[in-house]
Amino acid sequence: MNHMNEMHAINKSWKFLLCLVALVILFPAVSASAVEKPRQSEVILLDIYHSNMARLERNSFGLPLFVESFERDDKAHVDVYGILEYPFSSVVNVLNIPGNWCDIVSLTPNVKACTYKKLEGDWLLTFYLGRKVYQPPEDTRQVICRYRKVEQRQGYLDIMLSADAGPFSTKNHRMKFEAIPLDEERTFVRVSYEYSESVALRLAERAYFATFGRSKVGFTVTGTDGNGKPVYIGGRRGAIERNAVRNYLAIQSFMNTLCNPEESRFSMRINGWYDLTTRYRKQLSDLGKKDYLTFKFKEHKNQLLLQQQIRTLRQ
Numbered sequence: 001m002n003h004m005n006e007m008h009a010i011n012k013s014w015k016f017l018l019c020l021v022a023l024v025i026l027f028p029a030v031s032a033s034a035v036e037k038p039r040q041s042e043v044i045l046l047d048i049y050h051s052n053m054a055r056l057e058r059n060s061f062g063l064p065l066f067v068e069s070f071e072r073d074d075k076a077h078v079d080v081y082g083i084l085e086y087p088f089s090s091v092v093n094v095l096n097i098p099g100n101w102c103d104i105v106s107l108t109p110n111v112k113a114c115t116y117k118k119l120e121g122d123w124l125l126t127f128y129l130g131r132k133v134y135q136p137p138e139d140t141r142q143v144i145c146r147y148r149k150v151e152q153r154q155g156y157l158d159i160m161l162s163a164d165a166g167p168f169s170t171k172n173h174r175m176k177f178e179a180i181p182l183d184e185e186r187t188f189v190r191v192s193y194e195y196s197e198s199v200a201l202r203l204a205e206r207a208y209f210a211t212f213g214r215s216k217v218g219f220t221v222t223g224t225d226g227n228g229k230p231v232y233i234g235g236r237r238g239a240i241e242r243n244a245v246r247n248y249l250a251i252q253s254f255m256n257t258l259c260n261p262e263e264s265r266f267s268m269r270i271n272g273w274y275d276l277t278t279r280y281r282k283q284l285s286d287l288g289k290k291d292y293l294t295f296k297f298k299e300h301k302n303q304l305l306l307q308q309q310i311r312t313l314r315q
Helices: 002-026 038-051 053-057 088-095 098-105 199-210 235-256 262-284 289-314
Strands: 065-072 075-084 111-119 122-129 141-153 156-165 171-181 187-196 221-224 230-232
Touching: 038 053, 038 156, 038 171, 038 187, 053 065, 053 075, 065 235, 075 235, 088 098, 088 156, 088 171, 088 187, 088 235, 098 111, 098 122, 098 235, 111 289, 141 171, 187 235, 235 262, 262 289
Parallel strands: none
Antiparallel strands: 065 075, 075 187, 111 122, 122 141, 141 156, 156 171, 171 187, 221 230
16 A cells, blocks of 8 residues: 555656646747847848748648757757738737737647736736646646737737746746738748756756657657658757647637637637647647547636636726
8 A cells, every 4th residue: 555655646746747847848938149139020030931931832731830949058949930821910919919818828738727917017927837637727837927019010020928937947938929921811920939947947857758758759850760751859849849839820720710709719719729730640649639628618617717806806
């Protein structure tokens, strides 16, 4: 009996550890050096589009998007570039609303709920982060992010979600979104991630990627195997690539439902997001569709209740 209790305690500790690793990777940090000067940003983004038109048209994703990433010292960086088949003005109108980001990011499995409120002029988003299975809000870890519109002008949008602190002594967490118009019906976007690791996080990642995360891969092809099939990047670089693509697909799924009646949008979003991820089973297959939908319906109810509590307290 004591042996069984010890094993249960070890398994519980492992689950907690792996959850914390997932939380750090989910909200990585952007260093100041990674942010271009605002006056140059739209020019740089347009140059990237023109230089990569072939990659957008012909790739293994089946969607007009591509992923770039690198590792340097204690930092891992990833960019997801893609084309949304919507006018730039529509993208701006949607992503300019802080509360919409709650509905977008909560489509991903590790975000169990999200609430928003305005405090002293700042919009604050609280993400309830946990494992991919269903968890009530009280069993999750809360990360408070500040929503900031870095730059908006004719032909360019730059939005940042930032958190001062995270697990394993990490700090300065960031999620960056940029967009420019290509024509009247299409918008080119970039979702960027970068984070600096602490010693504690590196130790946790080393344990995770050597065991449970050993078979997890990202999207960057590093070579081919003996059968000529692509070999994909693993480790922390693969992990942030997976989460970057998850969030890009969440933006896509949110936009895809805006023309539908409001009462049917949530169901369409979670079904649409899951169907998009099945294009990349090797990277993004974590849950069966039935489980994912069941968890998300429960979590969405929790999110609505949490947001209603905030409204009640402010009245």
